[in-house]
Amino acid sequence: MLKQTVLDLMRVTGAFAPFRVANRSKVLILTYHRFSAAEADHKTSAQAFADHLQYLTEHYRILPLGQIADCIATGKTLPQGVAALTIDDGYQDFYDVAYPLLLKHRVPATLFVATDFVDRKCWLxxxxxxxxxxxxxxxxxxxxxxxxxxxxxxxxxxxxxxxxxxxxxxxxxxxxxxxxxxxxxxxxxxGVLLPAAPPAEYGAITWQQAREMDNEGIEVASHTVTHPILPNTTNEQLRYEMTASRARLEEELGHQVSLFCYPNGRQDARVQQATAQAGYRCAVTNQHGMNTLGTPLLGLQRVAPEPDLSHFVQSTSGFEEIKSVLRNGWYRRLAAPTTTAATVPQLFTETINQA
Incomplete structure (x- = not known):
């Protein structure tokens, strides 16, 4: 309780603002999964998501992930303070709860769907x-x-x-x-009989909803066919999950699909190679962090925010990353024999830039 009170105080007094400014040259990619109308465990409520969107529109320039990928691929300079929203899996609650709020705030996003899930052929x-x-x-x-x-x-x-x-x-x-x-x-x-298809609580969007959202600025992209842990698949399974999902999406949406999300963020060199061979130009992981022009396009990092606004502001500011770099690098450099009072400001700037 005390920790939350301190965190709330830091937010309202603007304590995280310097960290957000220090990271303004990096790309923030957020990741979400489940949503709910009211507060519920393991889901982002409508009110919490609305608060997130309000904060983001006030402090960031929110761009589609595809546009960000284009800039990184071509070396084009991105605006300062860029963010993107991504949502994994394609649950019905995204359409019911989050999508209307994205439209209201005029915020683009990328929805990664497992195609057999949308086809009602499998559970996640x-x-x-x-x-x-x-x-x-x-x-x-x-x-x-x-x-x-x-x-x-x-x-x-x-x-x-x-x-x-x-x-x-x-x-x-x-x-x-x-x-x-x-x-x-x-x-x-x-002693439980699993239904052949997931019940409504675990259900997916429909293709009609996917096309509607795609036409309204929500990039609908690939999250494989059946959502397996890709490093655990055979080469044949891996190729199928990559290529068949892309083909199914392009069949339903009527245009090229080149964005990908690794299920559970799991990937390795073999999986990344298969991703490129399947024709994807950009893929996101679950590795925590922000991105620069030097971040591999098939290994983009994301931040998974907690619902409450104070934790959200903290995690999106890069506070934890800078704190970690300072802890691991700043003190060692400060103690180096070559460090003098005159070089401390430069050392601090260099350490912050490494965060």
Whole structure:
């Protein structure tokens, strides 16, 4: 409670403004997933998102990700204080809650969708475990995956969700087929029948909605076909996830699609190579940080903000990055034998620029 009070005070007194200004030459890319009309765990509420958009429009120039990618690719100078909004997965709550607010504030965004999810052919697999823990009559969970165990008591809705996330973290280490088999076994163990298609709570947008949003300035882009952890796929699976999703999007939208988002941000050299070979010119990760003209286009970093405004202002300002650089670099340089009182200002400037 005290920490939140201090954070709120820092926001209202403008304490984060110098950090935002220090990072104005970098590109801020934000990432969101789920939305809700009212406050709810693990989702961004309509009010919180409206507050975010209000703050962003007052302090940043918000551009489509595709335009930013063009500038980085050509070496063209970007305006100061640039930001982009990205939303992963393509849940229906984006269309219902976030999309109207983006239109109201006239803010562009990029929505990354898994095409089989929109086609109602699959779940987003991480939701399967959340569904299982939410609907089981079992009192606890005791499972071992990859020689690592998860034990949890189901006492509240929050404890059930937390247990699902712990299991999902282990499932992400498995090859795709083993992951799906493990989910089937857990459904049997927990005594829950998984519906063939996700229920409304976990449902996707429609293609009609995708086309509508695409025509209104929301870039609809690729998040693979089935949302697998790409480094865990075979070369054949990897090519399919990359190329088939792009082809399906272009079929439905009627234009070229060249933006990509790695599911769960997971990627490696092989995955990046496949991304380029599939014809994508830009891809975003879940690696935390801001971007410069030197950031690889197939490895753009993002910031995942917390819903409340004070945390949002802190995370978007680059405060944490600068604090980390100062902690790791500033004090060492300050203690160097060659440092004098006359060189301290220059050292500070150089350290800030490295953040």
């Amino acid at each position: 697999w991480t939701d399967k475990m959340r569904y299982l823990t939410a609907h089981t009559a079992a009192a606890e969970l005791d499972v071992t995956i990859n020689e690592r165990s998860v034990k949890a008591a189901f006492t509240t809705a929050r404890s059930r969700h937390k247990a699902a996330n712990r299991v999902n973290a282990l499932l992400k280490t498995l090859p795709n087929e083993q992951k799906e088999e493990a989910l089937k076994q857990m459904a049997t163990t927990l």
